[in-house]
Structures are given as structure tokens and as C-alpha cells.
Amino acid sequence: MADMTDTTAPVTITAIPEVTPAHADAWRQVVTASLAEDLPGVPPPTPSQAYARLSRPGLGSRLLTWLAYATDGDGRTRPVGAATLRLFDRQGQEHLAETDLHVHPDARRRGIGTALLSAVVAEVRSEGRRSLIAETPASGTADLFCVRHGFRRALTLHHLLLSLTEAHHDRLVELTGTDRPGYRTVAWHGTVPDALADTFAAAKNAMNDMPTGDLDYGTLSWDAERVRAMAAVVAGRGDTLLTVAAVHGAESDDGTAEIAGFTEIVIPDGTATRARQYDTAVVPAHRGHGLGVWLKAHMLRQLHAKYPQVTEVETDNAADNAHMLAVNEQLGFRHQRTTHEYRLALAEGEGSA
Structure with a gap:
């Protein structure tokens, strides 16, 4: 497998119409690496938790998934980014959507997060939603990423x-x-x-x-x-x-x-x-x-x-x-x-x- 720091490897963003265990494992790889970098001490999802989260959305909602893959010189691919979009369908929240976006630490600053967010926002617009929510650590590049893309801070949470x-x-x-x-x-x-x-x-x-x-x-x-x-x-x-x-x-x-x-x-x-x-x-x-x-x-x-x-x-x-x-x-x-x-x-x- 090519070094994750290879900035020349082409990246593709793929919408996942039906999540399989293999897709869930790719999502888990990215999220585990992202959490270790940004939120050390937070337990990463287990394989069963990853598949359950992506295949069984919360009550009154639908979940869409995108994966970003980098292709190395010999044609092998590896997951470098992941995004989910939760579309709330229950009465009183039909205007609302929520995204969870991660990029592998070794593949950041290559526009992968922006490409994933673009796919998410396009879907939110097509669904006619007026609010998209995202949660970030209180310090680091994720805050800057949100501000740069037009988000405004709405709430602070203490864990x-x-x-x-x-x-x-x-x-x-x-x-x-x-x-x-x-x-x-x-x-x-x-x-x-x-x-x-x-x-x-x-x-x-x-x-x-x-x-x-x-x-x-x-x-x-x-x-x-x-x-x-x-x-x-x-x-x-x-x-x-x-x-x-x-x-x-x-x-x-x-x-x-x-x-x-x-x-x-x-x-x-x-x-x-x-x-x-x-x-x-x-x-x-x-x-x-x-x-x-x-x-x-x-x-x-x-x-x-x-x-x-x-x-x-x-x-x-x-x-x-x-x-x-x-x-x-x-x-x-x-x-x-x-x-x-x-x-x-x-x-x-x-x-x-």
C-alpha cells in the first residue's frame, strides 16, 4: 500500500447507495484515525457498531454515506475520507440535517474535506433543508474549516x-x-x-x-x-x-x-x-x-x-x-x-x- 503522505494519489468521492460491511470497515478506518488525532481518549467504533450506525439510522431519519478513496500507483485504493448525512423526517424537524465528516490525518489539506462537504451540501439543498448541523472539537482545524465554509457556531457542549x-x-x-x-x-x-x-x-x-x-x-x-x-x-x-x-x-x-x-x-x-x-x-x-x-x-x-x-x-x-x-x-x-x-x-x- 502506498504511503498515506503521497499527495499525488488521485482521490474519488463515492456515494454509497447501500452500505455493506466492507463500506462500514472503510468508514471505521477513517473515523478511528481521525478520532485518535482529534479526540484522543474517545473509544473508536467497533466493526459491529460501525455497520449498525451506517445501516440502521436513528428514529425518524435517513442516513446517506460518502467515502473518499485514494488510488496509488499500482491501482490499489485506500479510504481517506468519510461523511454521513442524517436527514430528519420526523414532524417538527423536517427542515434539519446533520453531517459527520472525517478525513484521515495523513490525507488532510488536500481538499478532500471540501469535496465531501460539497457533496453533502448539494444533497441537503436537493432535499430542501434549511439547516445543516456539524459538531467539531473545540480547538483545531475543524473549527476553521467550518467557519471557512460558512458555518456559524450555534452551541457549545461540555462532555x-x-x-x-x-x-x-x-x-x-x-x-x-x-x-x-x-x-x-x-x-x-x-x-x-x-x-x-x-x-x-x-x-x-x-x-x-x-x-x-x-x-x-x-x-x-x-x-x-x-x-x-x-x-x-x-x-x-x-x-x-x-x-x-x-x-x-x-x-x-x-x-x-x-x-x-x-x-x-x-x-x-x-x-x-x-x-x-x-x-x-x-x-x-x-x-x-x-x-x-x-x-x-x-x-x-x-x-x-x-x-x-x-x-x-x-x-x-x-x-x-x-x-x-x-x-x-x-x-x-x-x-x-x-x-x-x-x-x-x-x-x-x-x-x-
């Missing part, structure tokens, strides 16, 4: 990491042992129980007031069908979804109760050592009772007891979400890195690529 081996078990016991009068916890694995599906969906809608800066993120309307579909997508990737919820008041005659708040954790592949925090929300009418930290402490105790292979939990919070940052710091999360969310406005009068 936090909790080492469960250092979590003070007595502190978790203290946090969960303090009663919240009128509330009790209920936990489930995977899909929400039928009796709680409607009230869980209503609680999910509390996420719509979380800080999103200038992302033009839109709003989501959750119902029982959507929360079940979301759980099915996670399960389809081979991941484990765990939920702990706070139920308010006694059950009604039909066995239902009101969910006042919840927190979710996903364990990639069901066996990964680093779990990922998903949504945490408290319904506005139930805020001010410390439910957020209480629920998350219950979840951490569950990880300790039932999933001993999990040694770390990663989460992210908007920089201006002071309340949730304080909750996570109280539980032992520590700052790991900072990223920026950039937005490219494509609608008339809002800017252009």
Missing part, C-alpha cells in the same frame, strides 16, 4: 465522564436513600411497559425546553408509538437501553400512573465498558424536588449492581445548562472535553454555503 470505579458507593446510597415524598422509582430494560407508555411519552416532551443555542433544532412530539419505535431502534443496533423513572402519586384504577421524570442509559453492544447517557428530563410541574440527581443516582446504583463490566459513563451538556451540569458534577462526573455545534443556514435570506 463529561464518570469513572464508576471511583464513584463513592456510600454517596449513591445517601442520594437514593433520601425519600422524595409523593414519588417512587420504576425501572425497565428496553421498551417501556404498556401501562406507562403514554405518560412516558408525555414526559419525553419535557426535553423540548432543553438549551439548544442557535441550532434551529425544532421540536419533537412524542407519543407511545414513538417511544416504542425508539427502543426498537436501539435494540436493533444490539445496544442495551435502561430507564429509571419517577412515578408521582398512586396508580389509578387502570394501573397507570404519572411519570414525573426519567433518565436513560445505553450500553453499546450490551457489553461495552463505557455507557452513554441518553435523555434525562423532569416534567416542568415536578421540578424543584431534586428528582434529576435522585434518578441518576438510582441508575448508577443499577449499573454497579447489574452491569459490572461498565466502568465509565459519558454524557454531554450544553454549556449554558447550568442546572444539569451541576447535577452531573454532584454525581462525580468530570469534564473530559469541549465541542462546538456549528450550523449552516441554507434557506433564502439566512446565508449560503
Whole structure:
């Protein structure tokens, strides 16, 4: 194979209509090298995670993929760049698209990123979307790349990491042992129980007031069908979804109760050592009772007891979400890195690529 520093090797950008394991492996090679350069310490995707990510898009969206290949002198090709475009189709977000773009460190400054972005933006325009979102490390060339191509910074995210081996078990016991009068916890694995599906969906809608800066993120309307579909997508990737919820008041005659708040954790592949925090929300009418930290402490105790292979939990919070940052710091999360969310406005009068 030719040296990756060979700047004379021709490069082709290929749209991938149907992702195969070979395509996913090429994408993974580029992303792994890119993360090692730009975000050291972030676990690279496994082969199964790479294929699941590219072949099973998130709920209410489609995913398009492009790969950049360099051809050496004897005709052999190697992946040097990769881009995905997530097109949101769910009601309230039909205007939105999100891209994830990587170039192998040894193939940068050759116009590969620009060529990939051009393909992405052309597709976004053809789909009639007005906003394209991209996330970058807080320092480095990616920030400059976004600005040079017309993106504007819309949100800053702090990524936090909790080492469960250092979590003070007595502190978790203290946090969960303090009663919240009128509330009790209920936990489930995977899909929400039928009796709680409607009230869980209503609680999910509390996420719509979380800080999103200038992302033009839109709003989501959750119902029982959507929360079940979301759980099915996670399960389809081979991941484990765990939920702990706070139920308010006694059950009604039909066995239902009101969910006042919840927190979710996903364990990639069901066996990964680093779990990922998903949504945490408290319904506005139930805020001010410390439910957020209480629920998350219950979840951490569950990880300790039932999933001993999990040694770390990663989460992210908007920089201006002071309340949730304080909750996570109280539980032992520590700052790991900072990223920026950039937005490219494509609608008339809002800017252009």
C-alpha cells in the first residue's frame, strides 16, 4: 500500500447507495484515525457498531454515506475520507440535517474535506433543508474549516465522564436513600411497559425546553408509538437501553400512573465498558424536588449492581445548562472535553454555503 503522505494519489468521492460491511470497515478506518488525532481518549467504533450506525439510522431519519478513496500507483485504493448525512423526517424537524465528516490525518489539506462537504451540501439543498448541523472539537482545524465554509457556531457542549470505579458507593446510597415524598422509582430494560407508555411519552416532551443555542433544532412530539419505535431502534443496533423513572402519586384504577421524570442509559453492544447517557428530563410541574440527581443516582446504583463490566459513563451538556451540569458534577462526573455545534443556514435570506 502506498504511503498515506503521497499527495499525488488521485482521490474519488463515492456515494454509497447501500452500505455493506466492507463500506462500514472503510468508514471505521477513517473515523478511528481521525478520532485518535482529534479526540484522543474517545473509544473508536467497533466493526459491529460501525455497520449498525451506517445501516440502521436513528428514529425518524435517513442516513446517506460518502467515502473518499485514494488510488496509488499500482491501482490499489485506500479510504481517506468519510461523511454521513442524517436527514430528519420526523414532524417538527423536517427542515434539519446533520453531517459527520472525517478525513484521515495523513490525507488532510488536500481538499478532500471540501469535496465531501460539497457533496453533502448539494444533497441537503436537493432535499430542501434549511439547516445543516456539524459538531467539531473545540480547538483545531475543524473549527476553521467550518467557519471557512460558512458555518456559524450555534452551541457549545461540555462532555463529561464518570469513572464508576471511583464513584463513592456510600454517596449513591445517601442520594437514593433520601425519600422524595409523593414519588417512587420504576425501572425497565428496553421498551417501556404498556401501562406507562403514554405518560412516558408525555414526559419525553419535557426535553423540548432543553438549551439548544442557535441550532434551529425544532421540536419533537412524542407519543407511545414513538417511544416504542425508539427502543426498537436501539435494540436493533444490539445496544442495551435502561430507564429509571419517577412515578408521582398512586396508580389509578387502570394501573397507570404519572411519570414525573426519567433518565436513560445505553450500553453499546450490551457489553461495552463505557455507557452513554441518553435523555434525562423532569416534567416542568415536578421540578424543584431534586428528582434529576435522585434518578441518576438510582441508575448508577443499577449499573454497579447489574452491569459490572461498565466502568465509565459519558454524557454531554450544553454549556449554558447550568442546572444539569451541576447535577452531573454532584454525581462525580468530570469534564473530559469541549465541542462546538456549528450550523449552516441554507434557506433564502439566512446565508449560503
